[in-house]
Amino acid sequence: MILENRLFDALKIGDTASATRLCTTDDLYIFAAATGNHNPMNLPGLDGDGDGQAEALVPTAFAASLVAALLGTQLPGPGIVTLSQEYAFHTRAQAGDELVTTVTVVGLDSGVVTLTAQVLREIDKALILTGVVRVQAPVRHIRLDGSKLPGLTVRRHRHFEALLALAEPLPALRTAVICPENPASLGGAILAMKHTIITPILVGHAGKIAKAAMDLGVDLTGIEVIDMPTHQAAANCAVALVHELRADAVMKGHLHTDDMLRPMVARDKGLRIGRRLTHIFVMDVPGVDYPLLVTDAAINIAPDLATKVDIVQNAIDLAISIGIAHPRVGVLSATETVNPAIPSSIDAALLSKMAERGQITGGFVDGPLAMDNAVSMAAARTKGITSEVAGRAEVLVVPGIDAGNMLAKQLAYISHAEAAGLVMGARVPVILNSRSDSSMARLASCAVAAIHHARMKALAE
Structure with missing residues (x-):
C-alpha cells in the first residue's frame, strides 16, 4: 500500500x-x-x-x-x-x-x-x-x-473455543481419571466437569487426591473416588472400568505414560481394537486458520510402515470427528523428493500410494513433504509441488518420536500453541497430556475426546 x-x-x-x-x-x-x-x-x-x-x-x-x-x-x-x-x-x-x-x-x-x-x-x-x-x-x-510494518498475531485459541462449544452440549463423557494426585491433573478433570464435558471417576491414592483437592480449594462431594494404592493398580482399575461399561474414556493424571499404557496394550484384558495405539496432538496455533494435528509424538518411537498406516488412519479419523471433512495429510521428511538414503521419504511415498489405492481412507495423503512445503503455499509453489495437500496440510505425520516431540514442543513454546492430546486405536478415547500441560490443554483434550466418542457412537447406532 x-x-x-x-x-x-x-x-x-x-x-x-x-x-x-x-x-x-x-x-x-x-x-x-x-x-x-x-x-x-x-x-x-x-x-x-x-x-x-x-x-x-x-x-x-x-x-x-x-x-x-x-x-x-x-x-x-x-x-x-x-x-x-x-x-x-x-x-x-x-x-x-x-x-x-x-x-x-x-x-x-x-x-x-x-x-x-x-x-x-x-x-x-x-x-x-x-x-x-x-x-x-x-x-x-x-x-x-505503508505495508512495511511488523505483523501481529493474537495469542488466543479460537479453534479450542470452537471445540469446547461443540463438546459442551454433548452428554458428559464418563471418564476414568488415573492418578489425579496433583493440582494440575485434578484441576484439568474438574474444569472439564464444570464445562459438562466429562463426568470424572477419580482412580488413585485417595489421600493424595484429597490433598490435591484441598490445594485447589475443590469440594469432591458427589464425585466417585476409587482408592488405589499404586499407579499400576490405578491403571489396571481404569481398564477394568471400561470393560465393565462404567467408563467411556480414560484420562491420564499424574503418572508416567508407560505405566498408564501398559494394561491397555495387554493381550487379553487390554483395550486395543486391532490397530496400533497412536498419539495425536490437536494443536491450536495462533495465526493458523485451522487446527493442526501432529502425530505420532508420544508413543511409537521409530514406527515401521505398517505402524505408520495406523498412525495416518487414526489421525484422519480424529480430524473428521473435529470437523475437518476431508483431512489433508502431509507425511513429513527432510526432503520433498524420494531419496533411497532417507527411509522416511520412502515410507512417505508408499503411504501416499497406499491412500491412492484405498488402503488408507477418508483423507488426502501426500508425501514426502518437507515442513516448509507442507504448510506454506509459497514454499510449495517455489518448489513446483502441486497437490491437494502441499502448502495446506492439516495433519502432519512425522518420521519418528524425536521429530514429532520436537515439532509439537516448538509449536507450543515458540509459536505459543496449545495442544490437546489423544490416543487412538483403543476401545475408548484415551486422553493423554503431558504432566506440565495447562488446564486449557487438558480441557481441550477432554473436548476432543467427547466429540470423537459422540461421532463413533452415532456411527455404531
Whole structure:
C-alpha cells in the first residue's frame, strides 16, 4: 500500500476521503493490549454490565482512532500533526461490524486544516461518531510504502473455543481419571466437569487426591473416588472400568505414560481394537486458520510402515470427528523428493500410494513433504509441488518420536500453541497430556475426546 500526502497548497474546501474497516474480535484484543484498557464491556466473551450477555463493544477510542488513521494515511496524509479533536459518540459498534470512516475539509488557515469526521456502521448507516479535527498540514511531500510494518498475531485459541462449544452440549463423557494426585491433573478433570464435558471417576491414592483437592480449594462431594494404592493398580482399575461399561474414556493424571499404557496394550484384558495405539496432538496455533494435528509424538518411537498406516488412519479419523471433512495429510521428511538414503521419504511415498489405492481412507495423503512445503503455499509453489495437500496440510505425520516431540514442543513454546492430546486405536478415547500441560490443554483434550466418542457412537447406532 503506497501512502502519499497532500501539502497545504494542494488542498481545497470539500476535499474528502473515506475508508471501510471490518472490526474483528482480534482488533478488540489488540486494542486492549496496546492501551491497557481491559474494560470488560470491550472484551469478547465478558459481561461488563451484568445483564447476562457478553457485549464486545468497540471502544469509543477505537472509533476515534479510525479517524486518526484516515487523516494520517490519506487526507492530508503522512506528516500531519493533530492540534485538536472534538467528538460526539451516538451509538456503539460491536465486533463483526463494518465501519465506514469519512473526513471532509471544511477550513484552511495558515497551514492548519479543519476537517469534519464521521464513523458509521455500514449495514444500517447508524452514526457511531461525529466530530471536528484540526491538524497541521504536512510541510514536505512524502510518498512511502505503508505495508512495511511488523505483523501481529493474537495469542488466543479460537479453534479450542470452537471445540469446547461443540463438546459442551454433548452428554458428559464418563471418564476414568488415573492418578489425579496433583493440582494440575485434578484441576484439568474438574474444569472439564464444570464445562459438562466429562463426568470424572477419580482412580488413585485417595489421600493424595484429597490433598490435591484441598490445594485447589475443590469440594469432591458427589464425585466417585476409587482408592488405589499404586499407579499400576490405578491403571489396571481404569481398564477394568471400561470393560465393565462404567467408563467411556480414560484420562491420564499424574503418572508416567508407560505405566498408564501398559494394561491397555495387554493381550487379553487390554483395550486395543486391532490397530496400533497412536498419539495425536490437536494443536491450536495462533495465526493458523485451522487446527493442526501432529502425530505420532508420544508413543511409537521409530514406527515401521505398517505402524505408520495406523498412525495416518487414526489421525484422519480424529480430524473428521473435529470437523475437518476431508483431512489433508502431509507425511513429513527432510526432503520433498524420494531419496533411497532417507527411509522416511520412502515410507512417505508408499503411504501416499497406499491412500491412492484405498488402503488408507477418508483423507488426502501426500508425501514426502518437507515442513516448509507442507504448510506454506509459497514454499510449495517455489518448489513446483502441486497437490491437494502441499502448502495446506492439516495433519502432519512425522518420521519418528524425536521429530514429532520436537515439532509439537516448538509449536507450543515458540509459536505459543496449545495442544490437546489423544490416543487412538483403543476401545475408548484415551486422553493423554503431558504432566506440565495447562488446564486449557487438558480441557481441550477432554473436548476432543467427547466429540470423537459422540461421532463413533452415532456411527455404531
